[in-house]
Amino acid sequence: MIEVQNLTKQYGEITAVNGISFRVEKGEILGLLGPNGAGKSTTMKILTGFLPATSGQALVAGHNVATESLQARRHIGYMPENTPLYPNMTVRRYLTFMASLKGVTARERSRAVAAAMESTGTTHVANRLIKHLSKGYRQRVGLAQAIVSDPDILILDEPTIGLDPTQIIEIRHLISAMAQRRTVILSSHILPEVSEVCERVVIINRGQVVASETTKGLARQLQKTQQVLIEARGDRVAIEKVLREAAPVRAVTFERGGTAEGSHRFRVDSGSEHDLRAELARAVVGAGHDLLHLEEHTLSLEEIFVQLIRTESKREAA
Amino acid sequence: MRNVWHIYRREIGTFFTTPMAYVVMTLFTIIANVFFYVRTTQFVQEYANATLMAQMRGMPPDMNFNATELIVAFMFYQMGVVLLFLVPMLTMRLFAEENQMGTIELLLTCPVRDIEVILGKFLAALSVCAVVFAISIVYPLWLSFQTALETGPILTGYLGLLLLASAFVGIGIFFSSITENQIVAGALTFATLLFLWLLAALVQTNTVESGLTEFLSSASIILRFQNFAQGVVNLGDALYYLSVTGFALFLTVNVLDSKVH
Numbered sequence: 001m002i003e004v005q006n007l008t009k010q011y012g013e014i015t016a017v018n019g020i021s022f023r024v025e026k027g028e029i030l031g032l033l034g035p036n037g038a039g040k041s042t043t044m045k046i047l048t049g050f051l052p053a054t055s056g057q058a059l060v061a062g063h064n065v066a067t068e069s070l071q072a073r074r075h076i077g078y079m080p081e082n083t084p085l086y087p088n089m090t091v092r093r094y095l096t097f098m099a100s101l102k103g104v105t106a107r108e109r110s111r112a113v114a115a116a117m118e119s120t121g122t123t124h125v126a127n128r129l130i131k132h133l134s135k136g137y138r139q140r141v142g143l144a145q146a147i148v149s150d151p152d153i154l155i156l157d158e159p160t161i162g163l164d165p166t167q168i169i170e171i172r173h174l175i176s177a178m179a180q181r182r183t184v185i186l187s188s189h190i191l192p193e194v195s196e197v198c199e200r201v202v203i204i205n206r207g208q209v210v211a212s213e214t215t216k217g218l219a220r221q222l223q224k225t226q227q228v229l230i231e232a233r234g235d236r237v238a239i240e241k242v243l244r245e246a247a248p249v250r251a252v253t254f255e256r257g258g259t260a261e262g263s264h265r266f267r268v269d270s271g272s273e274h275d276l277r278a279e280l281a282r283a284v285v286g287a288g289h290d291l292l293h294l295e296e297h298t299l300s301l302e303e304i305f306v307q308l309i310r311t312e313s314k315r316e317a318a
Numbered sequence: 319m320r321n322v323w324h325i326y327r328r329e330i331g332t333f334f335t336t337p338m339a340y341v342v343m344t345l346f347t348i349i350a351n352v353f354f355y356v357r358t359t360q361f362v363q364e365y366a367n368a369t370l371m372a373q374m375r376g377m378p379p380d381m382n383f384n385a386t387e388l389i390v391a392f393m394f395y396q397m398g399v400v401l402l403f404l405v406p407m408l409t410m411r412l413f414a415e416e417n418q419m420g421t422i423e424l425l426l427t428c429p430v431r432d433i434e435v436i437l438g439k440f441l442a443a444l445s446v447c448a449v450v451f452a453i454s455i456v457y458p459l460w461l462s463f464q465t466a467l468e469t470g471p472i473l474t475g476y477l478g479l480l481l482l483a484s485a486f487v488g489i490g491i492f493f494s495s496i497t498e499n500q501i502v503a504g505a506l507t508f509a510t511l512l513f514l515w516l517l518a519a520l521v522q523t524n525t526v527e528s529g530l531t532e533f534l535s536s537a538s539i540i541l542r543f544q545n546f547a548q549g550v551v552n553l554g555d556a557l558y559y560l561s562v563t564g565f566a567l568f569l570t571v572n573v574l575d576s577k578v579h
Contacts, residue, residue, distance in 0.1 A: 048427040086419075089328075103429060
């Protein structure tokens with residue numbers, strides 16, 4: 001549905017996007033992830049035909065966004081960063097205006113606007129001026145505007161930025177609902193958002209694709225060694241010694257925050273994919289200590305993200 | 319072209335739901351009113367004096383006092399001057415505001431051609447000017463009850479005003495598209511219009527070489543307008559205004575095309 005090949009965008013000396021390639025299949029939800037200034041918005045602006053690419057090409061629904069811009073744009077519902085809206089229009093007037101520009105016929109228009117307001121929960125503010133709406137509602141109006149012509153592709157740039165936690169959850173649900181019949185690209189610098197909504201993630205840093213994976217595969221790919229969190233009661237030095245000798249481990253580190261009187265927490269890194277849990281448990285109990293807690297630690301997406309970005313920067317520095 | 323209409327309707331809506339159109343219409347009407355009053359009073363006094371002189375000499379009254387030329391043509395000229403101030407106020411918002419709010423991004427990513435957006439906005443601003451001109455019809459109308467007026471020069475005068483306004487609006491839209499700041503857009507527009515206007519003054523000083531004079535007077539945006547106000551429609555003059563408009567809008571298309579915000 002969307003194909004990006006070797007896309008590069010330079011603003012004078014600065015290269016915002018540097019040879020990005022990725023594909024989005026029909027019906028897929030893709031998360032574009034990266035720190036601020038990584039080139040996510042620029043990529044989206046090129047896809048929507050707002051900015052021309054310096055080199056490379058992008059196809060949207062089979063149309064080249066540079067040469068067949070109008071045809072490509074007809075397939076896209078776009079919500080730019082910070083959701084620009086006309087503050088002096090009412091929600092209904094605004095949506096009607098956008099619908100007309102997106103080619104919704106006069107006969108269909110009021111029905112399309114009503115449907116967009118219905119699915120974004122903005123029907124009850126239809127006759128209010130946009131400038132009097134809260135940030136959460138403006139975001140909803142931005143989404144309503146994106147779906148008003150019922151496009152098959154949605155491109156949403158940081159759809160939850162600046163919202164409070166409840167609003168974020170609401171918008172996330174809305175996006176999931178909208179994505180059922182559509183292909184979606186969504187950008188974010190917040191991981192949980194992407195992992196919750198998206199099936200696949202493209203991580204961008206400094207204008208380059210660092211990883212492109214399913215959300216699950218990404219965790220698997222990076223976590224090559226097992227880590228076990230263990231909490232036991234007894235003499236700290238003695239427990240640490242037991243853990244080191246129980247199995248071939250790479251490192252045992254003491255961590256703060258025991259949950260019970262006289263208990264200590266440790267992190268054991270196996271240095272391999274070998275499962276250490278049974279051996280560790282047996283060793284601790286065998287040495288006469290109380291085993292209070294034992295758990296395999298999986299890397300959170302945040303950790304993966306930070307790790308990826310860090311290795312990428314190191315490679316560049318080298 | 320349907321998109322031009324959608325853009326046009328929104329812009330007209332904005333003009334008339336915000337104070338700008340009313341401010342412009344009020345200012346224009348007040349200023350035109352003052353000019354008209356002053357000129358008409360002058361005319362009446364001069365006419366009375368001339369008639370008195372003729373009677374004293376025992377001659378028939380002077381028939382050269384032509385109200386159309388002396389009042390209406392003068393009025394058109396003054397309306398042109400007023401436009402110089404008012405058009406920047408109308409056009410400064412058109413693109414600068416969209417640039418500033420970021421809505422330009424939404425507008426240009428809709429399946430709409432850049433030129434359709436530009437034409438919609440251009441026609442909306444020109445329509446506000448047309449409304450203002452329509453209000454000013456009361457002056458010649460009132461005058462026509464007092465004395466005989468020629469319809470021809472009045473019609474061509476209004477035609478000239480529309481052409482002048484279209485060139486002004488085109489220039490204003492161009493400057494609005496290159497900035498995010500409405501004040502900057504308005505100031506640049508005003509400066510440019512004033513410059514084009516003052517070319518006429520340079521010509522009148524007779525201090526520049528004759529070749530240059532010719533060039534300057536053909537480039538001056540006002541000297542050509544005087545022809546219209548005097549009832550002379552010249553194809554070259556009309557083309558001049560249309561090409562200034564076309565050129566300004568063409569530049570605007572290029573600005574939108576290469577938006578790098």
